[in-house]
Amino acid sequence: MAKNIPVIDTEACIACGNCEAVCPGVFRLNESLGHSEVINPTGAPEDQIQIAIDQCPAQCISWQEAAD
């Protein structure tokens, strides 16, 4: 079954760090690159990831269907 995974539009990310604060097992702010990264797309329940998506001030995190 296909899973949904979060992806970050790194061009739009303003590196606020909120996604890491909400889901530290999924997102990490990479200060040298100046944006956050997905370190483990299944590192938190989807509900928790959805909170990070909803709170992202740049609205640059979205769900993408993962290939099997």
Ligand code: SF4
């Ligand atoms: S919450 Fe959004 S803008 Fe902030 S670091 Fe995460 S992806 Fe970037």
